[in-house]
Amino acid sequence: MKDFFTVTPLKQVFEYIAAFPVVAAETISINQATGRILAQDIRSDEDVPGFSRSTMDGYAVYAASTFGASEGNPAYLTLDGAIPMGKNPSACVVPGKAIRISTGGMLPKGADSVVMLEYATEIDENTLEVYKSVAPGGNVITKGEDIQKDQSLLSAGLMLRPQEIGLLAALGREQVNVYKKPVVGIISTGDEIVPIQNIPGPAQVRDINSYSISSQIVQAGGIPLSFGIIKDNYDALIETYKQALQKTDMLILSGGSSVGTRDLTIEVLKSLNDSKILVHGIPISPGKPTILARAGNKPVWGLPGHVTSAMVVFNRVVQPFIKHMTGTDIARKNHIQRIPAKISRNIASAQGRTDFIRVRLQESDDGLWAEPVLGKSGLINTMIQADGLIEIDMNTEGLDKGTDVSVIPL
Amino acid sequence: MKDFFTVTPLKQVFEYIAAFPVVAAETISINQATGRILAQDIRSDEDVPGFSRSTMDGYAVYAASTFGASEGNPAYLTLDGAIPMGKNPSACVVPGKAIRISTGGMLPKGADSVVMLEYATEIDENTLEVYKSVAPGGNVITKGEDIQKDQSLLSAGLMLRPQEIGLLAALGREQVNVYKKPVVGIISTGDEIVPIQNIPGPAQVRDINSYSISSQIVQAGGIPLSFGIIKDNYDALIETYKQALQKTDMLILSGGSSVGTRDLTIEVLKSLNDSKILVHGIPISPGKPTILARAGNKPVWGLPGHVTSAMVVFNRVVQPFIKHMTGTDIARKNHIQRIPAKISRNIASAQGRTDFIRVRLQESDDGLWAEPVLGKSGLINTMIQADGLIEIDMNTEGLDKGTDVSVIPL
Numbered sequence: 001m002k003d004f005f006t007v008t009p010l011k012q013v014f015e016y017i018a019a020f021p022v023v024a025a026e027t028i029s030i031n032q033a034t035g036r037i038l039a040q041d042i043r044s045d046e047d048v049p050g051f052s053r054s055t056m057d058g059y060a061v062y063a064a065s066t067f068g069a070s071e072g073n074p075a076y077l078t079l080d081g082a083i084p085m086g087k088n089p090s091a092c093v094v095p096g097k098a099i100r101i102s103t104g105g106m107l108p109k110g111a112d113s114v115v116m117l118e119y120a121t122e123i124d125e126n127t128l129e130v131y132k133s134v135a136p137g138g139n140v141i142t143k144g145e146d147i148q149k150d151q152s153l154l155s156a157g158l159m160l161r162p163q164e165i166g167l168l169a170a171l172g173r174e175q176v177n178v179y180k181k182p183v184v185g186i187i188s189t190g191d192e193i194v195p196i197q198n199i200p201g202p203a204q205v206r207d208i209n210s211y212s213i214s215s216q217i218v219q220a221g222g223i224p225l226s227f228g229i230i231k232d233n234y235d236a237l238i239e240t241y242k243q244a245l246q247k248t249d250m251l252i253l254s255g256g257s258s259v260g261t262r263d264l265t266i267e268v269l270k271s272l273n274d275s276k277i278l279v280h281g282i283p284i285s286p287g288k289p290t291i292l293a294r295a296g297n298k299p300v301w302g303l304p305g306h307v308t309s310a311m312v313v314f315n316r317v318v319q320p321f322i323k324h325m326t327g328t329d330i331a332r333k334n335h336i337q338r339i340p341a342k343i344s345r346n347i348a349s350a351q352g353r354t355d356f357i358r359v360r361l362q363e364s365d366d367g368l369w370a371e372p373v374l375g376k377s378g379l380i381n382t383m384i385q386a387d388g389l390i391e392i393d394m395n396t397e398g399l400d401k402g403t404d405v406s407v408i409p410l
Numbered sequence: 411m412k413d414f415f416t417v418t419p420l421k422q423v424f425e426y427i428a429a430f431p432v433v434a435a436e437t438i439s440i441n442q443a444t445g446r447i448l449a450q451d452i453r454s455d456e457d458v459p460g461f462s463r464s465t466m467d468g469y470a471v472y473a474a475s476t477f478g479a480s481e482g483n484p485a486y487l488t489l490d491g492a493i494p495m496g497k498n499p500s501a502c503v504v505p506g507k508a509i510r511i512s513t514g515g516m517l518p519k520g521a522d523s524v525v526m527l528e529y530a531t532e533i534d535e536n537t538l539e540v541y542k543s544v545a546p547g548g549n550v551i552t553k554g555e556d557i558q559k560d561q562s563l564l565s566a567g568l569m570l571r572p573q574e575i576g577l578l579a580a581l582g583r584e585q586v587n588v589y590k591k592p593v594v595g596i597i598s599t600g601d602e603i604v605p606i607q608n609i610p611g612p613a614q615v616r617d618i619n620s621y622s623i624s625s626q627i628v629q630a631g632g633i634p635l636s637f638g639i640i641k642d643n644y645d646a647l648i649e650t651y652k653q654a655l656q657k658t659d660m661l662i663l664s665g666g667s668s669v670g671t672r673d674l675t676i677e678v679l680k681s682l683n684d685s686k687i688l689v690h691g692i693p694i695s696p697g698k699p700t701i702l703a704r705a706g707n708k709p710v711w712g713l714p715g716h717v718t719s720a721m722v723v724f725n726r727v728v729q730p731f732i733k734h735m736t737g738t739d740i741a742r743k744n745h746i747q748r749i750p751a752k753i754s755r756n757i758a759s760a761q762g763r764t765d766f767i768r769v770r771l772q773e774s775d776d777g778l779w780a781e782p783v784l785g786k787s788g789l790i791n792t793m794i795q796a797d798g799l800i801e802i803d804m805n806t807e808g809l810d811k812g813t814d815v816s817v818i819p820l
Contacts (some may be wrong), residue, residue: 259513
């Protein structure tokens with residue numbers, strides 16, 4: 001257990017995040033921008049709407065003309081035509097007059113409010129009976145009420161949702177500046193690893209990690225680029241690393257779990273140009289043998305070979321680095337994407353180590369329960385059964401059944 | 411308020427979901443399948459792993475040879491070489507013998523467990539001192555322990571996460587059968603609507619809805635296809651509808667909010683081949699004027715023109731139809747994607763109507779608070795400020811400050 005003294009606590013690992021650069025920005029169509037990270041601040045050039053509009057079907061009026069109107073004592077107004085949609089109305093309202101207007105129609109001059117259709121009856125072609133008074137501004141969206149000219153609306157780092165796409169459309173912005181998706185390379189290593197197309201011979205296993213990690217990269221907002229399986233051979237590895245570093249923003253090494261593969265990984269990482277091993281072991285379970293190096297200004301990861309360990313480390317450790325590189329403003333309300341539940345049984349945990357426990361969520365009459373998924377971290381099936389992870393921090397010895405936990409969705 | 415009698419309650423609207431067909435399936439590479447919906451059941455053809463493997467670096471032994479070993483009374487075993495990675499080990503273990511093995515190495519014949527590196531010392535080339543006994547099966551994943559041959563693993567309707575992609579890789583499935591993404595057409599109508607590239611004239615507004623709804627379609631797992639802005643003209647509309655219905659699995663009409671546009675929408679929907687208006691008005695706020703029709707076996711929606719109303723109706727009403735068409739097994743734990751909070755102030759709500767209230771989430775010392783975002787449903791800025799929606803059902807008159815609510819993330 002001596003190497004526990006040289007491991008880097010998770011908190012300290014995260015301090016390296018800011019050392020790596022955010023990727024460049026690009027300009028794309030707003031039609032392609034859902035889920036992308038905004039790389040510019042958005043300010044309005046104009047008022048939205050550009051004119052006062054009715055929010056109801058009814059009659060544009062001068063509000064005071066309706067004051068005191070009731071079912072027993074209606075107001076009678078002179079009805080004078082209708083507002084056309086999409087055209088500047090030439091008619092204008094004076095006290096005692098009403099003009100038909102549709103939802104979204106432009107309020108004519110002199111009108112300050114709209115009487116709802118339901119509260120009026122057209123007695124004849126020229127006479128409107130109004131049963132209910134309307135206040136000035138009633139049933140109207142005024143010019144600039146949604147967005148004011150020069151208003152600061154969105155700031156860089158925001159992930160664009162449908163409503164932000166709609167806002168950009170409202171402002172007439174067909175194009176938007178977003179951060180590129182970082183390209184994340186994956187190199188699989190290990191003499192026991194074979195391509196998934198192969199039927200594994202004795203002692204061989206398929207290259208699961210290249211696929212599960214590629215999928216995690218997509219989910220994290222990156223573009224995966226796989227460099228295939230490289231045998232445990234120094235020359236072959238160093239050549240592939242160099243090529244991969246030229247084509248990617250981050251590199252992930254994964255696959256083999258043998259001592260030989262791990263030692264070779266370290267040797268190769270050390271011999272890259274302008275490289276430094278920053279982290280060699282993290283006190284987390286699963287995932288202790290995780291390596292983080294810097295090659296130039298690019299992060300290079302050595303992930304554990306066990307499939308579940310690699311996935312958990314990606315989710316809890318690598319992903320925040322990718323999010324940073326995508327330009328995401330991490331401070332922004334990410335903490336709320338957790339599911340509160342109660343743990344369904346006692347869980348032991350070693351002090352001095354952060355444990356990530358796979359859990360399955362079970363709905364019951366007394367709320368949501370997080371049930372630990374048991375099984376070794378080499379078993380992918382434990383991840384299939386899991387709905388999420390709970391984190392037991394290094395200063396906690398364990399959890400009693402019924403303790404409130406926050407589940408990180410998987 | 412007379413049309414309140416003809417509206418269709420939300421629950422009844424959802425009963426139409428099953429009437430519409432799920433889209434066809436297609437076979438794609440697992441590299442492209444993250445987030446897609448599985449269209450086949452997955453069963454294993456083989457055991458994974460295909461052989462018993464070590465989960466630790468250490469020594470393959472016959473467990474009984476270590477029984478009783480302790481720091482004070484170590485066991486001494488004959489050390490005989492190392493297991494190569496990725497090759498069938500020719501050596502075999504007999505009682506009293508140990509062979510070096512790496513994590514992931516194949517357990518040799520005769521061995522039933524692995525002594526961890528930390529609990530043994532190589533005294534000389536041929537002698538291993540063991541300080542701690544290991545149980546049979548200790549530090550080993552046995553053949554088929556992860557996945558057994560013929561085991562049923564995944565079922566159609568599941569959304570593929572990174573772990574399911576990894577599982578498919580483990581089984582050697584490079585291709586997977588998933589449901590196609592339904593193509594959802596959008597037709598914008600209304601004489602007041604102009605393309606977003608234009609500077610709106612007086613009484614005109616930009617076509618926000620085509621963009622915000624396209625983005626919502628992407629989020630829901632569909633492919634948006636925009637048919638542009640059609641003026642309020644029967645012949646032009648019917649022609650566009652017919653073309654659009656041939657190219658899409660679902661059609662959404664949106665944009666204009668005037669009586670004229672709405673009446674024309676109804677007229678056109680009625681005159682389509684084999685069409686029927688199923689729903690004309692839903693007792694929800696915002697979103698009461700929503701229309702659902704069937705044209706052949708395709709759903710056709712008339713959404714309210716107000717941008718926020720259209721987005722809320724899409725999220726709460728249209729989206730479940732799209733999810734169904736994508737083949738998603740809706741019963742599967744979707745209910746847990748809600749954020750629990752307390753409402754920050756009293757909220758009034760009319761009985762007989764389901765209200766969807768936009769809320770902003772605020773973290774404070776005493777937990778998470780949902781703060782209603784005030785503002786008319788024509789204002790897109792209210793959606794920008796919102797983190798989610800809360801639903802107040804038709805039998806509730808309102809909520810008191812401090813009431814527990816479930817926030818649907820936006």
